[in-house]
Amino acid sequence: MDALANRIRESLLALLLEHGDSYVSGEEISQRVNCSRTAIWKHIEELRKEGYQIEARPRSGYRLVYRPDRVAPEEIKPELHTRRFGKEIRYWRQVASTQPLAHEWAREGAAEGSLVITEEQTQGRGRLGRIWHSPPYSGIWMSLVLRPAIPLTQAPQLTLMASVAVTRALRRVTGLDIRIKWPNDLLIDGKKICGILTELRGEQDQVQYVVLGMGINVNVTPDFWPEELKGKGTSLAIAGGRTYRRVELITAILKELEGIYEGFLTHGFEPIRILWEEYAAMLGTTIRAHTPHGEVTGEAIGLDPTGALILRQGDTKIPIFSSDIDV
Structure with a gap:
């Protein structure tokens, strides 16, 4: 889908959400979204194919009845409260892995905070080349482009910075006791719920860009996991006894991550180190x-x-x- 179609979809959905249970007329949508009534109807049909239930009533207009749990830009952006992170998004229903796509975008000149996100990864990657199991519509599989002005020697600190930010965001939204395992895993009761993968390109001892990958088991159920992972992993839904809206988690993570990252660039690693030790799962063992x-x-x-x-x-x-x- 091209940039204009994306913009129309995002504006249309935001307008429907703004009106809640009330109808919004086709004329108002046309004026607010700046496209024809025919184009509006086509975009509504596309949203219906994605699982949205949109009621149409003559002389009343359109009303959003049900929204599926998708992580598309039109879902994320209306709830996003950041300055840069997540302002530019590339979204796919299914990819092999978000990491190489983010690398490609970064090489093309993607702005800092640009986000690659998908509903499903077929070849998700973890640290040391391990496979990360990423079943459809059940987790957060995303990669963020960063451009920190730091020497290469400080780059490993970004993984620790991200683990602190993601932990704080998930704890705040879910209330679960999430802990950090050095260097890049988040755990609940000793079982993995999240892995963070940091990859970079640098020149002359300076970081050119970083791709920060995050894989989070949100609503994954045990039957999704292959036999070798059972007993080693868990999900927020299993631990919390409920399902979670992934968009709420994503926007909370991006906001927390932006704040922690900017603090890291301004004040250095020491505040991150203190927070990391507060959430660490292994100290004293x-x-x-x-x-x-x-x-x-x-x-x-x-x-x-x-x-x-x-x-x-x-x-x-x-x-x-x-x-x-x-x-």
Whole structure:
């Protein structure tokens, strides 16, 4: 769908939502959306095909009766309260993965805060090349383009920054006790609900752009998971005993993420480090870190100023920069 059609769809849906249970006339829609009555009818038919129930009544106009749980731009933008994040969105019903699409858009010059989002990923990717299971219409599968003016050495801190922001947003909306596992997983009762994947392109020790990928199990039920993932993952719906509107979660995440990110750029990593430790799931426990140089076991006691995980072995403190973690 081209940019003009997207704009009309977004404006049309926003107008229907604005009127709530009341009818809005075709004439008013035509004036507000700035398109013909025939074009309005065509767009309403397209919305109906997407699952929207729109009632039409002669001499009264149109009324929105039911809206499906979609994560399309016309659903997100009316509820979005950010300055930049999510203002530009590319949406697909199904993609292999949002990450390469966001990389492509970033190389084309996408503005900071541009968002790629889908209803389903068929080849979702996690850290270290792992597959991320992304069933349709049940989770949040999205990638955000960032352009931070930071050296490459600080780039790993963006994963920790994002984990704090997503945790705070999800906790606020759901009330669930969501915790962070270093470096990029969010957990409920030790089971994974979210993974964060940070990929970047840099030149001359400066970050050119970052693609921040997020996969969140929202309304996923156990029967969606392959056998090898059962018992390891959970979802907000399973933990909370209810389903959640994905758009409400997305807009909360983007708002929180924008604020935390701007604070990181202004004040550095230290405030992020403090918040991360507040939400950490593993501090005070003995963990095993599988590093490129071998296995290290110790008590997790916090993050150092760079974002490395600190393990204590007796009187010795060992920084862990990259590894798989077993608690």
